Amino acid sequence: MNAENNSTPKIRAANLHKRFGRKVVLDGLDLDVGVGESVVVIGGSGTGKSVLLKCILGLLEPEDGDVEIDGQPVIGLSTAEREKVNRKFGMLFQGGALFDSLKVWENVAFGLIQGGHAAREEARDIAYSKLTDVGLAAEVGELWPAELSGGMQKRVGLARAIATTPEIIFFDEPTTGLDPIMADVINDLIVKCTRDLGATALSITHDLASARKIADRIAMLYKGKIIWQGPTSEIDSSGNEFVDQFIHGRAEGPIRMEVRAP
Amino acid sequence: MNIFQPIGRAFLRFLQAVGQLALFAVVSVSHCVRPPIYPRLIGRQMIEIGYYSLPVVGLTTLFSGMVLALQSYTGFARFSAESAVPNVVVLSITRELGPVLAGLMVAGRIGAAMAAEIGTMRVTEQIDALTTLSTNPHKYLVAPRLIAGLTMLPLLVLVGDIIGVFGGYLISVYKLGFNPAIYIKNTWQYLEYLDVVSGLVKAAVFGFIVALMGCYNGYYSRGGAQGVGAATTNAVVSASILILISNYLITEMFFAR
Secondary structure, eight states: OOOOOOSSOSEEEEEEEEEETTEEEEEEEEEEEOTTOEEEEEOOTTSSHHHHHHHHHTSSOOSEEEEEETTEEOTTOOHHHHHHHHTTEEEEOTTOOOOTTSOHHHHHHHIIIIISOOOHHHHHHHHHHHHHHTTOOGGGGGSOGGGSOHHHHHHHHHHHHHHTOOSEEEEESTTTTSOHHHHHHHHHHHHHHHHHHTOEEEEEESOHHHHHHHOSEEEEEETTEEEEEEEGGGGGGOOOHHHHHHHHTOSSSSOOOOSSOO | OOTHHHHHHHHHHHHHHHHHHHHHHHHHHHHHHSSOOOHHHHHHHHIIIIITTHHHHHHHHHHHHHHHHHHHHHHHGGGTOGGGHHHHHHHIIIIIIHHHHHHHHHIIIIIHHHHHHHHHHHHTTHHHHHHHTTOOHIIIIIHHHHHHHHHHHHHHHHHHHHHHHHHHHHHHHHTSOOOHHHHHHHHHHHOOHHHHHHHHHHHHHHHHHHHHHHHHHHHTOOSHHHHHHHHHHHHHHHHHHHHHHHHHHHHHHHHOO
16 A cells, blocks of 8 residues: 555644543644555554544544544534545444444445445445455345354454445554454455555554554554654664554553553 | 532532433434434334333233222222212323323333443444444434334323223223223213323323433443443433423323313
């Protein structure tokens, strides 16, 4: 996945501030993601990675700062305008977040039917094709989400995320809870799907193997700010003691684990 | 520490919750009347609330009607007013017992289920997923339930009224020795249009309350299984209390002289 040169970033988060009570989670965070680029934000548990993603997706409102999609500010948009922006998005949730009252194919087709207003039969055909794209057999489409393993749920979540041919795909801890082989399968699928769609990708993870595989650029989040960012190839020679401690998984170092989650 | 501090904090929290509920209700109701409408989801909720609650409501009103006939008979026998039993049964069932009992039973059955389902969707990020798929959760989850609650509870109560009066008839005729024709004649003779209508208006309000409290508590549930459990309890308790309060207000509105 190579980043295209474009002056307007696909996603821009500028000076984002978000707190929960007295706990400051984002403290003036700045991050740009270029068109067609795949950026992975790494950081320890409770450092605000999910909060960053939710602020960009419009699920949380930051106290201060701006989020721009294609140069358009998206904070404070009306519900209808926000839904229009969200049509550019695909999202793979950490736990899959599949709708357990719908069959697998209906989950995959959901964005097409509800958001894109496609006919049910047409959406069904697309859903089955997307399930094949993520390596699932057609029979899986007729199952309920509760009948699937964790890895299969992630694949279905990925199929749902790409079903609407989004311009931007967000991945929230895509490999968490999976065995190393299934994690690698998911990483390969993420790379393949985003490349096939030509989509911009923003992922958050603390799985370094996953980050190295899917990222063009890695950014590290600590204490509410991006403290380092650079090409994936440079992460081992970042010269940043926080990054070094994180990628080597050392308990000793400048990073002290927070006791309370945000 | 100032002793008024915790009282003030609790009062502010209460006001905040009332404001949040009012806002939730306004937004949700506005989505009930704005397209797109989801007929498939509304139909599913109507079946869930109307059809599947019928046995519970039917049994409750049947036995209430039976008890009412027995109690009023033994009470009225003390001053030789047994002939008033059909009137008491039909008025009590249509005005009060039908709507209130149906409302409370549906609050326990449906309000709890709504809170648990939406609460689980909240804590498993399914509601966030709806938003990212350009689908408004108020429109997709809440509006169909409100419409179904508002429309199905009056139907349930109408059926419950008939079953309740039939329960009174069974006891009066087969146990207390009433003449069937006279019992039915007395039932019809003293029943007014307003008695039934007031009960149905109550039922519509109660149906709205049950659905609103179920959805509201589920929507704002937090913290995993414990949060969903608390949301379920709160949905049933708050809906039950609001049903009893609004029952008084509607009765006052229809029958106060």
